[in-house]
Amino acid sequence: xxxxxxxxxxxxxxxxxxxxxxxxxxxxxxxxxxxxxxxxxxxxxxxxxxxxxxxxxxxxxxxxxxxxxxxxxxxxxxxxxxxxxxxxxxxxxxxxxxxxxxxxxxxxxxxxxxxxxxxxxxxxxxxxxxxxxxxxxxxxxxxxxxxxxxxxxxxxxxxxxxxxxxxxxxxxxxxxxxxxxxxxxxxxxxxxxxxxxxxxxxxxxxxxxxxxxxxxxxxxxxxxxxxxxxxxxxxxxxxxxxxxxxxxxxxxxxxxxxxxxxxxxxxxxxxxxxxxxxxxxxxxxxxxxxxxx
Amino acid sequence: xxxxxxxxxxxxxxxxxxxxxxxxxxxxxxxxxxxxxxxxxxxxxxxxxxxxxxxxxxxxxxxxxxxxxxxxxxxxxxxxxxxxxxxxxxxxxxxxxxxxxxxxxxxxxxxxxxxxxxxxxxxxxxxxxxxxxxxxxxxxxxxxxxxxxxxxxxxxxxxxxxxxxxxxxxxxxxxxxxxxxxxxxxxxxxxxxxxxxxxxxxxxxxxxxxxxxxxxxxxxxxxxxxxxxxxxxxxxxxxxxxxxxxxxxxxxxxxxxxxxxxxxxxxxxxxxxxxxxxxxxxxx
Numbered sequence: 227x228x229x230x231x232x233x234x235x236x237x238x239x240x241x242x243x244x245x246x247x248x249x250x251x252x253x254x255x256x257x258x259x260x261x262x263x264x265x266x267x268x269x270x271x272x273x274x275x276x277x278x279x280x281x282x283x284x285x286x287x288x289x290x291x292x293x294x295x296x297x298x299x300x301x302x303x304x305x306x307x308x309x310x311x312x313x314x315x316x317x318x319x320x321x322x323x324x325x326x327x328x329x330x331x332x333x334x335x336x337x338x339x340x341x342x343x344x345x346x347x348x349x350x351x352x353x354x355x356x357x358x359x360x361x362x363x364x365x366x367x368x369x370x371x372x373x374x375x376x377x378x379x380x381x382x383x384x385x386x387x388x389x390x391x392x393x394x395x396x397x398x399x400x401x402x403x404x405x406x407x408x409x410x411x412x413x414x415x416x417x418x419x420x421x422x423x424x425x426x427x428x429x430x431x432x433x434x435x436x437x438x439x440x441x442x443x444x445x446x447x448x449x450x451x452x453x454x455x456x457x458x459x460x461x462x463x464x465x466x467x468x469x470x471x472x473x474x475x476x477x478x479x480x481x482x483x484x485x486x487x488x489x490x491x492x493x494x495x496x497x498x499x500x501x502x503x504x505x506x507x508x509x510x511x512x513x514x515x516x517x518x519x
Numbered sequence: 520x521x522x523x524x525x526x527x528x529x530x531x532x533x534x535x536x537x538x539x540x541x542x543x544x545x546x547x548x549x550x551x552x553x554x555x556x557x558x559x560x561x562x563x564x565x566x567x568x569x570x571x572x573x574x575x576x577x578x579x580x581x582x583x584x585x586x587x588x589x590x591x592x593x594x595x596x597x598x599x600x601x602x603x604x605x606x607x608x609x610x611x612x613x614x615x616x617x618x619x620x621x622x623x624x625x626x627x628x629x630x631x632x633x634x635x636x637x638x639x640x641x642x643x644x645x646x647x648x649x650x651x652x653x654x655x656x657x658x659x660x661x662x663x664x665x666x667x668x669x670x671x672x673x674x675x676x677x678x679x680x681x682x683x684x685x686x687x688x689x690x691x692x693x694x695x696x697x698x699x700x701x702x703x704x705x706x707x708x709x710x711x712x713x714x715x716x717x718x719x720x721x722x723x724x725x726x727x728x729x730x731x732x733x734x735x736x737x738x739x740x741x742x743x744x745x746x747x748x749x750x751x752x753x754x755x756x757x758x759x760x761x762x763x764x765x766x767x768x769x770x771x772x773x774x775x776x777x778x779x780x781x782x783x784x785x786x787x788x789x790x791x792x793x794x795x796x797x798x799x800x801x802x803x
């Protein structure tokens with residue numbers, strides 16, 4: 227109830243009252259929050275280390291940038307990212323769903339690196355390393371409200387999954403796949419649908435990214451800094467928990483901004499430290515660590 | 520399409536360097552059962568460090584290579600505490616190791632980017648080429664290929680003949696028997712990582728002597744090394760070196776057809792093809 231009310235108030239007020247810096251931070255939090263919630267579907271409930279989740283964000287980014295430059299209104303371009311993300315997920319499902327654990331993580335990382343390579347080298351389509359500048363940037367207001375709607379939808383979907391039969395089936399496959407199959411859970415289909423759902427949400431988030439920025443590049447779409455941010459946020463906040471992904475995003479973005487305002491552009495190192503901390507000290511996230519005490 | 524012999528030789532030389540580094544990587548993968556995602560970055564950092572030291576001149580290359588290899592051994596021994604290798608290889612521990620090494624790779628990429636913002640090399644050492652018919656062969660690269668071969672043969676003998684080497688192989692073949700006979704697996708893991716990092720240091724020196732590298736290539740290098748470790752057979756140094764040469768030639772062919780910037784694609788595609796098969800057989 228409280229998040230819905232806060233979201234509605236933000237939607238009415240719009241980004242102007244926050245000032246340019248505040249609006250940019252809120253925009254980043256909304257996008258990263260949506261990405262973290264979408265990552266948590268397979269990365270949290272599904273129990274996998276889905277390092278290639280950023281692929282769908284990147285595909286959404288390029289889809290909407292290319293459509294916008296071909297004359298489509300920004301909201302049409304942003305919405306079109308969803309089906310394209312779903313199509314990309316259809317390609318990834320046979321590659322990823324049969325795998326588990328480290329092989330899954332490696333395969334998803336390789337898909338991310340491969341897509342980055344495609345974005346850099348298919349110059350005729352993507353502009354190569356120079357990227358694409360948007361011919362008609364839309365400004366912040368419309369995309370901000372759309373990002374807010376998407377974020378609220380992400381919260382509802384995530385909450386729904388935590389308590390639903392589908393979410394429990396997904397958790398069962400994460401806990402013990404063989405036992406889940408014996409108990410009647412169609413593990414492959416459940417994990418495939420989870421990948422599809424998380425991909426569509428991430429692609430939709432990518433779909434709105436280009437508009438306030440007016441520029442996209444392989445680094446901003448498929449770079450490790452972008453792709454691993456939701457992974458670090460969820461690992462720190464706590465996977466498969468109601469507020470863990472969002473807490474992780476606030477922690478991560480807050481720390482990143484704090485360093486940035488002190489002149490340290492250390493997002494890659496911060497991400498590395500976050501992953502190391504998660505691996506060594508918080509295998510189930512900060513939330514679970516606090517809750518266990 | 521006719522394969523240009525110069526391109527073939529170039530691919531063979533580069534592939535032998537992949538293979539040399541992969542000898543160290545597969546030692547860690549085989550003896551600990553874990554994917555060390557920092558390895559490619561480490562390899563490049565050693566190469567860039569070597570190029571920086573030798574750029575100042577006056578220091579003999581062999582002395583620097585020896586010192587670097589010793590530093591690699593020490594770094595592997597000290598920076599990988601027993602905690603990462605203690606206990607049975609559970610999925611959660613493998614995941615922790617994966618996260619820690621991925622995090623370290625990102626930190627190395629950040630720090631390396633600060634120290635070496637531009638690609639580095641120690642290529643100033645370039646003796647006159649030899650000629651095989653009409654094809655010029657750089658003696659430095661030929662020497663490095665021979666050194667890689669010697670290293671692989673040495674490790675092959677070490678793994679087959681020495682007590683620790685046989686323990687590595689036994690650990691790779693089956694965990695339970697090694698546990699049951701009381702082998703100190705924490706020491707085994709430490710030793711494997713120390714040897715592996717020492718090999719990465721040596722291979723880093725080799726790489727800097729023959730190519731220009733940048734720290735951003737670290738992750739692509741790790742992917743290549745994983746492909747080689749799987750294709751060549753874990754704890755099979757000669758197999759890995761051969762696979763490295765094959766990959767190098769394959770990348771050179773791909774580069775000839777599509778352009779050099781596509782060359783990492785071969786490693787990515789190969790790993791995607793291998794993982795479904797390997798994923799069923801191994802616990803990483």
